[in-house]
Amino acid sequence: MNTRIARITTRLLISLLCLLTITGSVRPNTVEKIRSQGEIVVITRNSPTTYFEDNIGATGYEFELAKAFADYLGVNLVIKQADSLSEIYNAIDRNDAAFAAAGLTATQQQDKWVRFSTPYMQVSQQVIYRRGGMKPKEIFDLAKGQLVVTSDSSHAHQLRKIQGQQIPELTWSESPDFETVELLQMVATGEVDFTVIDSNEFEMLQAYYPNLAIAFDLTGAQPLAWAFPQSRDDSLFKVAQSFFRNAQTNGLLLEVRERFYGHLDQLNYVGAKRFQRQSDKKLSKYDGLFQQAAKRHNLDWRLLAAMSYQESHWNPRAKSFTGVRGMMMLTRRTAKELGVRNRLDPKQSIDGGADYLVKLRKRLPKSINEPDRTWMALAAYNVGYGHLTDARKLAKKDGGDNTRWMDVKNYLPLLSQKRYYKQTRHGYARGSEPVSYVQNIRRYFDVLVWNDNPDLDIALESENLQLSASIRVIPPLL
Template sequence: MHSSSTSGSRLCLNSFFSLSLKTLALSTAFIPLHSISASKTAHQFDSVVNSSKLVVVSVANPTTVFQDGQIKHGFGYDLVRNYADSLKVRLEFKTVKDNAAALEMVQQGKANFAMTTASISSIEAKQLTSFSATCGETVSMQKNGLSSDLNWVFKSANDPLSDTASGYICRAKQAGTLQKLASFYNRNVVKQESWDSIQRDLSNRMPIYKASFKSTAQKYDLDWHLLAAIGYQESYLKPNSVSPTGVRGIMMLTNSTAKAMGVSNRTDPAQSIQGGAKYYDQMLSRYAHIPLPDRNWYALVAYNMGPGAVSQIQKRIQSQGKNPNKWVNLYAYLDNNKASNGRYRQAVQYVTRIRAYVEHIKTTPQLVKI
C-alpha cells in the first residue's frame, strides 16, 4: 500500500454507471437509428419490463467484456449493466463466439439486443436496427485504445427499448460518464514496451510466490490473480521493497497495519501476502453496503490511500448532491482533481493498473500456465 493502508476484493465485477430512468425513458433526444425494418413487432420493452430481465448478447473482446468464469467487467459490459440498472431490471448477459451468432440471437428473439462491432451490411442482412453504443464518442474511445465501432443492435427501431437505450447512451455522453468509463478501461494505461518488462518480471517472480498467493486467496475467498496484481503494483513482487514513507514488503504494508494484521516480519513474503490479503478482505467488508463491482474499486482505493481518505472524499461527493457510494462518482472526483493532488493521481493510476494487470495475467497463456 503506497500511502497509509491496504485492501482486497472478490473480483466479481459488474456495474460502473447508473443514470435515472426518468430522464432516460422520457428522452426524445437520441441519435438516429439505422433502421432497416419498420414492420410492427412485439415490443421488447414490454418483455423486459414484464419479466424484469434484460437479455443481452455479445462477443468477448477488449472493448466489450473481459470474462473469466463468473468474472465480468469491461467498457461495454459496464455500460449495458447500468442501462439495466436504470430500467430496474436484472441483466442476463451472454457471450457467443462471433458477431453473426449474436445477430442471429436478436433476430430469433433470444436476446433483447446485441452489443457488437458487426458491420452495418451484416446488420442490414438480418433486417435489424442499430445505433452507436457511444453516441459518436470516438475521441475518448480511440484515445483509450477501445473500438469506436461498438453498436447496440435491436430487432426493431419501433420499440421503446431502443428509444430508451439510445437516450441513455447519449445522456451518458453528455454527462461525461462515457468518457470516464473509457478512461477507466484504458487499454493504453501501460505502454507496450512496459508490458514486455512486466511480462518478464511476472514470468520470473510469480512462480516463486504463486503457492502463497493461491493458499492465502483461498483462505479469504479472493482471486489469487488479483492478489498477485496488487503485489506487483505495490512492489513488483520484490519482498525487500521499501518506500520513502516506510511501507515495505511484497504487499507494502505500513508498520501499524502489519501489526494489526498479525505480521511480525514485513519482508517475509508469506507473512506479507497474508497480511495484505487480510487487510484487503477487511476493506471489502468495510464497503459491504456498496454493490459489486464498485465495492472492489473502493477497496483498492482504500488499500492505497487509507479508508479515512476515502471517507473524506465521499463526504465531499455527497455535499455536491451526488451518490458517494457510486464508483463513477469517486473515480470522477479523483480523476478531476489529480492534477492538484498527488495522492489522487496515484490512486487513479493504482486502480487502473491493477485492473489491467489482472486482465493481462488471466489472458496471457504463459502466465496462466505458471
C-alpha cells in the same frame, strides 16, 4: 341486380376491414410479447469487449448494457452467442434474437438489412503492425504487406472502398473465423504483417501484446450501436431509443465505460514489457502464497499479485523512503496490528496485506457495491482510510456520487490543494497517487487474468492462414 350485388360486396368489404382492424388492434407487438414471455434474447460475440465469463460470471461491456436494458423492460436477459458477424446479421434477419449487442459499427452497407440504435460509443478503425516488422506509414503501404481482417466486418467494407477509390492494387485476406484476438496473435507472431481492428478493442488488448502498435487510423470516428430487425413493428427499437435517451442510462454508460476502459491507459509499451518479464521471471516463486492467502480471505489471488507488483515488483526486501517494507509494503505500525512479525518474509507480508485489504473493504459503508468497493479499499490501502473518507465527503458535497469510484477518483487529487484539504478532517494528502495506484492494479489484474485463462491462449501455427478453408483472398482490381 348489379346494384344489389355491389351493395353486398361493399358490405362484405367493410366487414372484412372492420375484422382486420379489430384483430390488428389486439395483436401484441414485439415489446408486449417480450414482456409476456418474461425474457429477451440478445445475440452477441464472445470477446473481451462484448461478452465473456470471468471468475464472477457473465460480464463484458455489451453484456452490462444489454442487462440494464432487460432490467429497463422488466425481463430476464438471455444471451445467444454467434461465431461470426454474418451469423449475427442472419439471426437478426430470421428474428432468432430481438437485437444484436456485439460491438457493431453502424455502416451504410448494413443499414439496408438492420436498423441501428442511437450510438453508445465512437471508435476508429486502426491499422496494427508488429514492432520491428514492416510499418505502414500510409494507406498505400498496405499493398506492400500481408493484411488479414474479419469477413463481413466494417474493416472489410472499408478496405473494399479504399480498393475501389484509391488503391486498386490492394489485396488482403479475410475469414469469418478470425476474431480480434486471433488477428492480433497472427500479427504478433509474424504470421501476417497487418490487421485492422477498432480502437476500443486495441485499447483493451494492447497490454497483452506489447510488441504490437498502431500504424495509423484508417478512418475517423465511427459509431457503435445495437442492431435491430428492419420490421414494421418498431416497438422494441423505440423503447431502446428511449433507453439511450434516459438520464440514468447516460450515467450507466459513463459507469460501464469507466469499469471496462477507465484504467486501460495505465500500462504503456515499456511498462507492459517490464510486467511481462517480471511475470515470467518472478511470479511463479510466489503465486502459491498469493493463492493460499486469497483462499483464506475469499479474494482473487491475481488481485493480491497485482497489488504486490504495484507495491514492490514482487521484491520481498523492497523498501520505500517512508520506511514501508516487503512484498506488500506494510508500515511498521500496520504490521504490528496485523501480527506480522517479519515484514521481509514473503508469506507473512502477503498474508498481512490480504488481511489489511479485507479489513478496509469491510469498513466501507454497505452502500458501496462491487467492484467500487474493492477499488476504494485499494485506495485506502495506499493513502489511508481517513483521506479516502475526506475525498468521499468532498464528492458528496459537490453533488457527486461518493459510492462510486468513478466519481471519488476525481476528488482524491484535490487533497493536495490547500483550498480543498483545509475543508477536510485529515488534511493534505498526495491524492493523485492512490488514483494511479488503483488504476495500475486494475490493469495488472487484467493481464494476470488473461495469462491465467487457457481459453484465451491461442496457438496459431504458421500454416493455418494458408490451410484454412474459410480464408478468402480478395484480389486486386488491376
